[in-house]
Amino acid sequence: MNLPRMAWRNVFRNARRSAVTISAMTVALAALLVLSGLIRGLYLGMERDLVELELGDVQVHAPGYRNRPSIYERLEAPDSIIAPLEAAGFRVSSRLRGSGLAAGAKESAGAQLIGLDPARDATVSDIGTKVAEGRWLEVSDARGVVIGRKLAKSLHVGVGDTLLLLSTAADGSMANELYTVRGVLGPVGDGLDRSAVFLVQQTLRELLELPEGVHQLIVRRPPTVPLLDAKAAVVAAAPGQDVNTWKELMPTVAQLLQSTEGSMMLMFLVVYLAVGIVVLNAMLMAVFERIREFGVLKAVGVKPRTVVALVFLEGAAQTAIAVGLGLLLAVPALLYLSTTGIDVGSMSAASLGGATFSQHWVAVLDRQTFTGPIGALAFVVSVAIGYPALKAARLDPLEAIHHR
Amino acid sequence: MSDSAQPIVSLRDVTRTYAQGKTEVLALRGVSLEIFPGELTVLSGPSGSGKTTALNLIGALDRPTSGSVRVDGHELATLSRGELSELRRDRIGFVFQAYNLVPILTAYENAEVVMALQGIDAKARRARVMGLLAQVGLEGLEDRRPDEMSGGQQQRVAIARALAAKPAIVLADEPTANVDSETAEALLNLMEQLNRELKVTFLFSTHDPRVMARARRLIRMVDGRIVEDKVQG
Ligand SMILES: Nc1ncnc2c1ncn2[C@@H]1O[C@H](COP(=O)(O)OP(=O)(O)O)[C@@H](O)[C@H]1O
Numbered sequence A: 001m002n003l004p005r006m007a008w009r010n011v012f013r014n015a016r017r018s019a020v021t022i023s024a025m026t027v028a029l030a031a032l033l034v035l036s037g038l039i040r041g042l043y044l045g046m047e048r049d050l051v052e053l054e055l056g057d058v059q060v061h062a063p064g065y066r067n068r069p070s071i072y073e074r075l076e077a078p079d080s081i082i083a084p085l086e087a088a089g090f091r092v093s094s095r096l097r098g099s100g101l102a103a104g105a106k107e108s109a110g111a112q113l114i115g116l117d118p119a120r121d122a123t124v125s126d127i128g129t130k131v132a133e134g135r136w137l138e139v140s141d142a143r144g145v146v147i148g149r150k151l152a153k154s155l156h157v158g159v160g161d162t163l164l165l166l167s168t169a170a171d172g173s174m175a176n177e178l179y180t181v182r183g184v185l186g187p188v189g190d191g192l193d194r195s196a197v198f199l200v201q202q203t204l205r206e207l208l209e210l211p212e213g214v215h216q217l218i219v220r221r222p223p224t225v226p227l228l229d230a231k232a233a234v235v236a237a238a239p240g241q242d243v244n245t246w247k248e249l250m251p252t253v254a255q256l257l258q259s260t261e262g263s264m265m266l267m268f269l270v271v272y273l274a275v276g277i278v279v280l281n282a283m284l285m286a287v288f289e290r291i292r293e294f295g296v297l298k299a300v301g302v303k304p305r306t307v308v309a310l311v312f313l314e315g316a317a318q319t320a321i322a323v324g325l326g327l328l329l330a331v332p333a334l335l336y337l338s339t340t341g342i343d344v345g346s347m348s349a350a351s352l353g354g355a356t357f358s359q360h361w362v363a364v365l366d367r368q369t370f371t372g373p374i375g376a377l378a379f380v381v382s383v384a385i386g387y388p389a390l391k392a393a394r395l396d397p398l399e400a401i402h403h404r
Numbered sequence B: 001m002s003d004s005a006q007p008i009v010s011l012r013d014v015t016r017t018y019a020q021g022k023t024e025v026l027a028l029r030g031v032s033l034e035i036f037p038g039e040l041t042v043l044s045g046p047s048g049s050g051k052t053t054a055l056n057l058i059g060a061l062d063r064p065t066s067g068s069v070r071v072d073g074h075e076l077a078t079l080s081r082g083e084l085s086e087l088r089r090d091r092i093g094f095v096f097q098a099y100n101l102v103p104i105l106t107a108y109e110n111a112e113v114v115m116a117l118q119g120i121d122a123k124a125r126r127a128r129v130m131g132l133l134a135q136v137g138l139e140g141l142e143d144r145r146p147d148e149m150s151g152g153q154q155q156r157v158a159i160a161r162a163l164a165a166k167p168a169i170v171l172a173d174e175p176t177a178n179v180d181s182e183t184a185e186a187l188l189n190l191m192e193q194l195n196r197e198l199k200v201t202f203l204f205s206t207h208d209p210r211v212m213a214r215a216r217r218l219i220r221m222v223d224g225r226i227v228e229d230k231v232q233g
């Protein structure tokens, strides 16, 4: 006879009470596992969209550009930055940026002009895959542009329509050209949705009369390199330039994502509070029913810490059963939600600190999806069992034996 | 008893008072006694005479108000709670009046509990416990739970458990009080036999005159004092 086996048998001693306790744990755990997967999916989706669609991991600008974007604040020799980074396994794409006015047949609106090399840019950003109508940029189609969906709507232009872009060229002269809309993006983020006009980089270079230099480098790190190490590598490759991680570029969103774990833990603990009360109550009853038995055990030499271990093991056994059942309930639901997901098309306009929810909300099933809810349950159960366990351990054997 | 042997139990001027409301109950009023290896001693006396109190003190379950209690060479007053617990585990066997056993454990498991606590390996435990259960007349009942056994059988399991750890002394507080006279007789025979064959030292209490009559050494208590201590033929 060993303690775990003894604890296991004690669980079935008052089967109905244990069933109630285990059910309470199971239901709460299953619900929180599903919720955990969904929330992690939501936030990781937001983070992924931000990094993969918009920001990259690290960006490089000329000093001062971000404070006051101006076409004159350029990185003059981008290739000298790009080459060493690519040699180290980074992927880099340069972007030329400007601002101006975009006009359709009747309406006009402010626009941010983004010039990129489609092939190179595809290595750092998925933006090219987010075209909802038409197609993405092609180098061979110099006059083709792709625009944000809200811009398309407000200008009443669609695929095939002509778009007039007005801007100020580097020499101060008025720049204006006619282009053809080749694609309209799906939702990719509020700013881009409202104002983005993507052009082939050479085309924008000609419009703005900027023979050389770029405004922005978007860098993606190799998967094994931590973000801060990646930044350090970029700083080394771009001395004197303004280098920022995506977290520095969007601090509010980064903070929000950072605090998810903490706020999820808090939510778990609150939900488990009720479970903790059930467990506390059940274990107290279990201890009080067996005072005489604990007394005999202590009299024949069982030490207080062994009594504590026994009571804890009984809680652990019930928790283990609940974890098994909870996983049995939650994993199929999570598998469904992680593959099929929830269509939140109607919600996709919603944005949080400038980041957009993905259209398709899928749950994430990774280790953390499980460790959070299970860890919090174990914690709450341990706390709830502490008091009954100490109570049992501190029993005076004589008083306990004569307890009626 | 040879006078040269060391006593297993030695009480000297032991008193124990209980506070009961404002009054004090003098449960023991200066008790001195010695118990030597191999003895089978019966502590007798009317209800309330202090038998249980004396056994609890010897069993390291209670501390005296004054006086000295030595068990197996240890002055109990000098031992910590943990050391007392170890002394009970390793050197003292207990048979209580009733409800001795853990309900979810089988006869076998109840009997081996103390050995398991001592960290003795399963094989050695099995050999000893099976032998003891046979010795106390429970062969074939090893897998019974307490609620599947009679009161007498349960007391036999308790005796086997008490013996399993090879204690210096087995203390039994009115072990026959909750069973019929036939069973009491059988339990008494068993303890005599174990005393004779295995040289187990027994100290048990009773207020049953028939049990007293069979005691080899009989200590009689009245009002917290020993009034007689004799070896009977
Ligand atoms: N825990 C206690 N609190 C108060 N009085 C007690 C307690 N235990 C025993 N007594 C008193 O001490 C005296 C001796 O009791 P006890 O040792 O149980 O006698 P016995 O076992 O011979 O019947 C009795 O008067 C009893 O009422």
Ligand SMILES: [Mg+2]
Pocket: B051, B052, B053, B173, B174
């Ligand atoms: Mg008594």
